[in-house]
Amino acid sequence: MRVKILGSGAGGAFPQWNCGCSNCRRLRLGSFHGSARSQAQVAVSGDGEAWFLLNASPDLRYQIEATPELRPRDMGRNSPIRGVILSGADLDLCLGLLLLREWHSLQVYSTAGVRAAITGGNRFFSTLERMPGQLNWQEVDQGTAHPFQCDCLRFSLLPLGGHYPSWVASSSECPAEQAVSAIAIETGSQSLAYLPGLPRVTPELVETLSACDVLLIDGTFWSEEELIQVEPNGRRASEIGHVPMSGSGGTLEALSDLGGVRRIYIHINNTNPVLDESGPEYRAIREAGWELAFDGMEIEL
Amino acid sequence: MRVKILGSGAGGAFPQWNCGCSNCRRLRLGSFHGSARSQAQVAVSGDGEAWFLLNASPDLRYQIEATPELRPRDMGRNSPIRGVILSGADLDLCLGLLLLREWHSLQVYSTAGVRAAITGGNRFFSTLERMPGQLNWQEVDQGTAHPFQCDCLRFSLLPLGGHYPSWVASSSECPAEQAVSAIAIETGSQSLAYLPGLPRVTPELVETLSACDVLLIDGTFWSEEELIQVEPNGRRASEIGHVPMSGSGGTLEALSDLGGVRRIYIHINNTNPVLDESGPEYRAIREAGWELAFDGMEIEL
Numbered sequence: 279m280r281v282k283i284l285g286s287g288a289g290g291a292f293p294q295w296n297c298g299c300s301n302c303r304r305l306r307l308g309s310f311h312g313s314a315r316s317q318a319q320v321a322v323s324g325d326g327e328a329w330f331l332l333n334a335s336p337d338l339r340y341q342i343e344a345t346p347e348l349r350p351r352d353m354g355r356n357s358p359i360r361g362v363i364l365s366g367a368d369l370d371l372c373l374g375l376l377l378l379r380e381w382h383s384l385q386v387y388s389t390a391g392v393r394a395a396i397t398g399g400n401r402f403f404s405t406l407e408r409m410p411g412q413l414n415w416q417e418v419d420q421g422t423a424h425p426f427q428c429d430c431l432r433f434s435l436l437p438l439g440g441h442y443p444s445w446v447a448s449s450s451e452c453p454a455e456q457a458v459s460a461i462a463i464e465t466g467s468q469s470l471a472y473l474p475g476l477p478r479v480t481p482e483l484v485e486t487l488s489a490c491d492v493l494l495i496d497g498t499f500w501s502e503e504e505l506i507q508v509e510p511n512g513r514r515a516s517e518i519g520h521v522p523m524s525g526s527g528g529t530l531e532a533l534s535d536l537g538g539v540r541r542i543y544i545h546i547n548n549t550n551p552v553l554d555e556s557g558p559e560y561r562a563i564r565e566a567g568w569e570l571a572f573d574g575m576e577i578e579l
Numbered sequence: 580m581r582v583k584i585l586g587s588g589a590g591g592a593f594p595q596w597n598c599g600c601s602n603c604r605r606l607r608l609g610s611f612h613g614s615a616r617s618q619a620q621v622a623v624s625g626d627g628e629a630w631f632l633l634n635a636s637p638d639l640r641y642q643i644e645a646t647p648e649l650r651p652r653d654m655g656r657n658s659p660i661r662g663v664i665l666s667g668a669d670l671d672l673c674l675g676l677l678l679l680r681e682w683h684s685l686q687v688y689s690t691a692g693v694r695a696a697i698t699g700g701n702r703f704f705s706t707l708e709r710m711p712g713q714l715n716w717q718e719v720d721q722g723t724a725h726p727f728q729c730d731c732l733r734f735s736l737l738p739l740g741g742h743y744p745s746w747v748a749s750s751s752e753c754p755a756e757q758a759v760s761a762i763a764i765e766t767g768s769q770s771l772a773y774l775p776g777l778p779r780v781t782p783e784l785v786e787t788l789s790a791c792d793v794l795l796i797d798g799t800f801w802s803e804e805e806l807i808q809v810e811p812n813g814r815r816a817s818e819i820g821h822v823p824m825s826g827s828g829g830t831l832e833a834l835s836d837l838g839g840v841r842r843i844y845i846h847i848n849n850t851n852p853v854l855d856e857s858g859p860e861y862r863a864i865r866e867a868g869w870e871l872a873f874d875g876m877e878i879e880l
Contacts, residue, residue, distance in 0.1 A: 290681050294681060295639075295640055295643045295650075295658065295678070296651055296656050296657060296658040296660075297651060297655075297681070298651040298652070298655055298656070298657055299654070306650060336640065336678055337640065337641075339596055340641055343594065343596065348596075349607060350598060350604075352599050353600070353601075353604065354599055354600070354809055355597050355599070355809060355810050356597060356599055357597040359597075369677060369703065373674070373678075376637075376674060377637055379670070380591050380595060380596070380597055381812045382597045399700035399701070400700065400702070400703065401699070401700065401746050401748060402701065402703075403746075404745070404746035405670060405744070405745070405746045408745065408812070409812050444705070444706070444709065445702050445704075445706045446702065447702060508655055508656060509655075509656050511682045511709070512682070
């Protein structure tokens with residue numbers, strides 16, 4: 279399995295268009311020890327030919343063009359991108375679907391709840407239904423392995439608890455337990471777990487994650503109140519579905535016993551001090567055995 | 580008035596993610612005599628401090644960061660972007676609104692019909708209503724001049740005929756005549772007309788355009804059937820609201836008598852042969868006195 283990290287930032291990316299926080303300001307000035315990051319986006323392939331996207335970020339157009347493997351290979355309209363697996367309904371996970379609207383046939387896999395949340399009453403999506411077979415949206419049960427792409431890869435959606443984004447009106451069409459999933463991708467012998475959002479850590483989740491080879495997981499915030507410090511209207515990390523890295527119950531502590539799992543933080547918010555590679559937070563995660571995903575990172579497993 | 584061209588391409592940009600046409604292929608190979616173009620986006624300012632966006636492209640995040648004038652100037656959350664004027668409801672004109680969702684107060688101006696087309700039933704837009712005064716959408720009558728930005732600029736929306744995009748269900752909330760407008764911006768003595776879509780040319784329109792100083796107008800297609808040649812599902816230029824450049828009734832012919840008006844093509848599709856600056860089509864427009872907008876272009880008037 280080949281894994282390409284097309285984007286490693288959180289919603290809004292780094293730098294963020296309307297943010298003058300210390301990280302964003304120093305990055306623009308060229309004095310920051312770290313790199314810009316587009317919004318979180320991963321692509322996987324079993325054979326290096328057909329590619330599947332894990333979520334669809336608002337930066338997808340730029341991310342595809344920056345990745346030679348994802349560019350058209352023939353004349354006329356074509357693309358090696360076959361489909362999209364969605365882990366949730368947040369706009370930074372799904373807006374990119376609307377960027378793939380130029381008469382291209384796509385498979386989309388999500389829970390029924392996430393599909394209803396995204397498309398319910400939203401006529402923008404009619405633009406993806408202009409030709410027969412343009413968008414084949416398949417609702418997937420959580421916890422079951424589904425084959426895709428010539429049987430060499432399988433994927434599962436694993437329920438994580440958490441909530442739909444605040445713009446989703448609560449309705450019976452959007453069952454709460456289907457709001458946020460981990461995406462697990464496996465070959466016969468190797469597995470990747472992708473969790474750009476992590477509402478909470480349970481003993482069962484730790485056990486599941488212990489069994490994977492590579493873990494790409496929520497690195498949105500360093501601390502619980504980080505967002506409030508730059509944005510008075512902001513909320514605590516736990517209120518918007520993210521366990522922070524540090525502190526009691528943070529992922530550095532809660533996921534310290536994952537044995538031989540390669541652990542990589544992704545979906546890193548522009549405010550997170552870990553982005554500064556000369557700082558103590560970055561040193562702390564590296565000393566604890568973690569990596570920080572970056573745009574263009576490649577993983578083979 | 581300062582005018583910045585942040586993007587000069589049509590929907591899908593150049594190169595387009597799933598396109599292997601001659602233009603896109605040669606651009607990727609580095610053998611093309613012309614430059615990449617992001618999706619059409621213009622910003623204007625009367626004082627160089629407060630900026631207004633003409634439409635909101637899906638590439639807006641990258642376009643803002645590439646433009647020093649539009650980056651935050653202070654610490655914390657802030658932006659010199661005050662608002663957006665919409666000329667229509669196409670996704671390449673409005674999706675960028677959803678990229679400006681990080682707790683920033685914005686004025687949005689459009690016809691009532693365009694507002695209804697974009698926001699009708701679309702709960703994505705609730706994300707722009709999370710704090711009081713976040714999105715102040717003002718419905719504007721066509722043909723009337725509206726002041727904005729410390730009275731030094733005024734704008735008007737001028738009806739052009741044409742249709743809403745195909746994903747808009749026909750409804751009485753979306754009056755046909757409000758679907759597509761020109762945006763005219765004027766200072767006391769100078770004026771700019773912006774028409775990224777041009778459904779048809781009428782004698783009245785020619786008269787109106789003759790009175791402006793700078794014209795930024797629909798350069799989507801060179802010829803009527805250009806899109807069908809690369810995409811069998813594609814439609815004729817006139818079916819999707821664009822008068823082509825060439826041929827009988829094309830803009831080169833129909834707008835040849837605009838006197839002293841500075842005439843610039845924008846919203847140029849990836850398939851348009853005019854993008855090749857070594858080709859006869861580019862030579863033809865230059866010899867006819869036209870310019871081709873490019874990303875990063877600046878105009879002062």
